[in-house]
Amino acid sequence: MSTKAIPGGRLRAQPQERMVGHGPHWYTRAPLHIVIIVISVIWLLPTVTLLFTSVRSIQDINTSVWWTILWTPHQFTLDNYKTVLQTAGTIGMGQAFLNSVIITLPATFFPILIGAGAAYAFSWLRFPLRNTLFLTLIALQVIPLQMLLIPLLKLFTQASIDGSYLALWIAHTSFGLPFIIYILRNFMSGIPYDLMESGRIDGAGDVGIFFRIILPLTTPAIAAVAIFQFMWVWNDLLVALVFSGPTTAPMTVIMLSLVGQFGNGWQLMTSAAFISMALPLIIFFSMQRYFVTGLTAGAVKG
Amino acid sequence: MAQGQPLVTPPTGSSTTAVPIATVAAPGRRGIQPRSALNTLLFVGPALILVIVFVLYPTIRTIYQSFFTQNGIGYNAPLKFVGFDNYTYMPQDSGIVTAVVNNILWLVIVTPVTVVLGVIFAVLFDRVRYEAVAKSIVFIPMAISATASGVIWRLMYWPDVHIGTVDAILAHIIPRFQPIAFLGESSFVNYALMFAQVWASLGFAVVVLSAALKNIPKDLTEAARMDGANELQIFRRITVPLMWPTITVIATLTMIGTLKIFDIVWTMTGEGPAGASAVLATRMYVESFKNFDQGYGSAIAVVLLIAVIPVMALNIRRFRSEGAR
Numbered sequence: 001m002s003t004k005a006i007p008g009g010r011l012r013a014q015p016q017e018r019m020v021g022h023g024p025h026w027y028t029r030a031p032l033h034i035v036i037i038v039i040s041v042i043w044l045l046p047t048v049t050l051l052f053t054s055v056r057s058i059q060d061i062n063t064s065v066w067w068t069i070l071w072t073p074h075q076f077t078l079d080n081y082k083t084v085l086q087t088a089g090t091i092g093m094g095q096a097f098l099n100s101v102i103i104t105l106p107a108t109f110f111p112i113l114i115g116a117g118a119a120y121a122f123s124w125l126r127f128p129l130r131n132t133l134f135l136t137l138i139a140l141q142v143i144p145l146q147m148l149l150i151p152l153l154k155l156f157t158q159a160s161i162d163g164s165y166l167a168l169w170i171a172h173t174s175f176g177l178p179f180i181i182y183i184l185r186n187f188m189s190g191i192p193y194d195l196m197e198s199g200r201i202d203g204a205g206d207v208g209i210f211f212r213i214i215l216p217l218t219t220p221a222i223a224a225v226a227i228f229q230f231m232w233v234w235n236d237l238l239v240a241l242v243f244s245g246p247t248t249a250p251m252t253v254i255m256l257s258l259v260g261q262f263g264n265g266w267q268l269m270t271s272a273a274f275i276s277m278a279l280p281l282i283i284f285f286s287m288q289r290y291f292v293t294g295l296t297a298g299a300v301k302g
Numbered sequence: 303m304a305q306g307q308p309l310v311t312p313p314t315g316s317s318t319t320a321v322p323i324a325t326v327a328a329p330g331r332r333g334i335q336p337r338s339a340l341n342t343l344l345f346v347g348p349a350l351i352l353v354i355v356f357v358l359y360p361t362i363r364t365i366y367q368s369f370f371t372q373n374g375i376g377y378n379a380p381l382k383f384v385g386f387d388n389y390t391y392m393p394q395d396s397g398i399v400t401a402v403v404n405n406i407l408w409l410v411i412v413t414p415v416t417v418v419l420g421v422i423f424a425v426l427f428d429r430v431r432y433e434a435v436a437k438s439i440v441f442i443p444m445a446i447s448a449t450a451s452g453v454i455w456r457l458m459y460w461p462d463v464h465i466g467t468v469d470a471i472l473a474h475i476i477p478r479f480q481p482i483a484f485l486g487e488s489s490f491v492n493y494a495l496m497f498a499q500v501w502a503s504l505g506f507a508v509v510v511l512s513a514a515l516k517n518i519p520k521d522l523t524e525a526a527r528m529d530g531a532n533e534l535q536i537f538r539r540i541t542v543p544l545m546w547p548t549i550t551v552i553a554t555l556t557m558i559g560t561l562k563i564f565d566i567v568w569t570m571t572g573e574g575p576a577g578a579s580a581v582l583a584t585r586m587y588v589e590s591f592k593n594f595d596q597g598y599g600s601a602i603a604v605v606l607l608i609a610v611i612p613v614m615a616l617n618i619r620r621f622r623s624e625g626a627r
Contacts (some may be wrong), residue, residue, distance in 0.1 A: 029429075036426055040439045046454045046501065047442065049467045050552045053457060065463070065470045118349035127342045133350070140353065142610050143361055144562050146586045146603035150367065150596050151360035174356030177349050195555060196334050206341040235447030237565045238583075243590060250523075252449040256569055259453060266457060273453040280445040292441065292509055 013065040054080055054270035061266050073153050080271040090246055093254060093272050100230065100234060100250040100276075102165055107172035107233045112226055114173070115180035120210050122181065124196060134185065140178045148175065149242050156243065163245025171243055172233045187221035188214055224293040231280060251276040361607075368601035372594075381597065388601035398602070401580045404492055405609075408560040408581065412496050416556045420507030421501070424515050425541065427508070437512065441505030443480055448502060452569025455498035459484035485571050488578035495579055499566055503559065507552045514548035515541065554613055561609050582606050 005273075052066040060075045069075045085094040121127065122134050152171060156162040169191075191214065215222075237252040244253055252290045253278060258269050283292050336342045339355025369387055383442040392398045423440060427433045443451060460466035461483035463473040473479040484494040527537050542549075561590060564583035566571070573580040573588070582602055 032426065032429060036430060036432075036436055037422065039426075040436055043443070043501065044441050045467060046451075046458050047446075047459060050450075050454045053465075061465060062462075063464060066467070092476045114348045114352065117345040121342055121346040124333045125342045125345065127336070127339070127346070130333075133346075137353065140357055140361075142558070143357065144583075144603065144606045144610060146562075146583060146606055147364045148360040149603075150600055151363035152356060155356075155360075166414055169357060170352075174352045177353050178357070181349060185328060199385065206334075206336050206338075206345070210345070231445070235449070236448045237447070238567070238587070241587070252447055252565075254448050255453060259456065259569060260572070266460075269453050270457065273450040274517060276450050277446050280447075281442070284442065284445040288438070291445070 003259075039064050050270050050273055053266055054274050056267070058265070058267040058289050080267040081275070084268050084271045084275070090257070091249065093251065093253065093275050095247075096249060096251040096254040097275060099165075100252075103168045103172070103240075103244075103248070103250050104230055104233045106165075106169050107176070108226055108230045110169065111173040111176040111180050111229060112222060113194055115167075115177050115225075116184055116215065116222065117210065118181045119184035120178070122185045123191075124209075124214070125206065135182075137178045137181055141182060145175065145238055149238075153242055162243065163248060164246055167243045168239065168248070171239050172236070174228075175239070176229050176232065180229065183225050184218060184221055187218055191217050220290075220293075223287075223290045227283065227287070227291050227293075230283075234280060332520075352443060364600045364603050367597055368604045369597075371597040384597070388598050389605075391598075392601070392605070397577055397580055397585055398582075399615045400577060401582045401585045404579065404581050405561060407492055407565060408496060408499075409557055411493075412499060412560045413502055413553055413556045415496075416507050417553050417616055419504055420552060421542070421545065421549065423504070423508045424512040425537065427512065428515055430512060433512075434467060437505075437508060440508050443502045446502065448565030450567045451502040452566050453496075455501070455566075456485065456570050459494055459499075461486065486575050488575055491571060491575065491579045495570060497565055498570065499560075499563065502566065503556075507556070510552060511545060514545045518544045558610055558613050562606065582609075592615045 049066055051275075052069055053061055055077060056066065056069055056075050057077055057079065084092075085097075088094045091099075122130060153162065156167040156170075161167045195213050195217075196209055199213050204212060234250075235252065236250075237256065240250050240253045241256070244250060249257075251272070255269070255272050256263065258272055367381070369383060369385060371384045371388065372379040373382045374380065423436075427436045430436065446454070457465065458467045459469075461469060461481040463469050463479065463481055466481070466484075468484065469479075469481045472482070483607075485491050522540055522544075523536050526540055531539070544612070562583055563581055564587065567579055567581055567584055571579045573584050582605060586599050586602040586606065589595045589602060
């Protein structure tokens, strides 16, 4: 995919030159604009609903539609956020946010470090069974998470790490590896052989080549894969449901418990959901290019 | 791939992107001779150990366990071999039958809807100056967890004209409107969930398809216009055929996604009303971790695996054929 395709990138063609046969006047193109605006409104409406509902008191939520806040701005309140950060679920959304951070950072860093090393070996180091092992890895990507849950839970329980951060790190790291190796290997294969050779001539060993030549050149792919892995772990529900404990639960699990606990405690559910979205949205708007590449690259993961 | 030719593919998209779907270099014989085998082990060992212990072993274990049932109640009850009983029981299990029907429904509705809307949005957005903004708007839900999307759409669908946006809008349009419980009707609930899923995931399809659209040489469309082709003919005869490889990729990925759909269903309805929105993934979770029937849960997981194997085969074939170039 080229950069042109990415939101935030430059547009490639001027509309006029693409619309031969149509008048240059705006009104002939009005239906097109109307359709796109309608699409945009439909796609924004749910998120806007969530945001507006989350800043109103439950009394207001129950008695008037969310958009009334537009002409009654005194309804605005951040009390829901204060409440939900401290008391949501068993541990509060504040602790759950911390848990999400504690789970996600190592579960992003380690698979990428380990995966980059393996990708280097698979792309550049000659060793027996290299292609067979790599093809097996590709095949493993498609194994549904459901296939791993029961045996892993037993393993973790035997090792007495069930419900700990460690269990979540191991699960996310192992599960992310096949995909990370696959993407990084494809990228590293494109690095010119001459560079390795000149590295060798300069006296670099296998480790030296990895850290001094391969890793710097792989930075864009690593950024994309890192964002993908981060989003995968941050937004994961299933792994966390099975392996996290009462004190280690991330935000997705606490949100789900709110849904179950208060079928209509909208002031809490909406503010909790918005807190969980805040960080990914910040990453999205600040690093849009890498974000989009990361997620689109990640689509192959099972 | 020619032997002894060190450079197989140019550094693809080295400036910005990893291009995973489009360019896949096959593993070849080329490479550098490691200084020592120990170095190779250092690089590849940790990954192999983790994948073998925590991915490969559990997979095999789950297949094995699907032929057993528990002798007694609880997670640590001794296991008893039952052959294919877990599998032969499934057609009699109305929960599984509903789940399979729902999974098929998801597959045959969400896949074409995603592809068609994805292509239409990409083509429409391509024609306006604010394309980047429109694509960003459609892509935003990709930043949101399926759990949060579930909360959002529970709110959208909530059967109260003050709370649920959909009912609120309908109430403004239709006089004496009675709120509709979109998630409370077994005839309706699956479509409501599918709409939420399409909202959540369409941005991905639009961005990828839009990239494919930009790769179509402008000479082709211009030449067709010179020859008097109208926009619809160009779309049908040039745009769609040239985007087809990407369209199949999107279709494949959507199929995998819908087969394994879990988070959004579990958050929004928890299989309700009365199990009407159950899918295989939620059944697997309930049997394994609510009913603690690990044998049966394992068998459901295996069914999921079998359902995605054809897709895996396609993926590997694509990998091989592109490597052979």
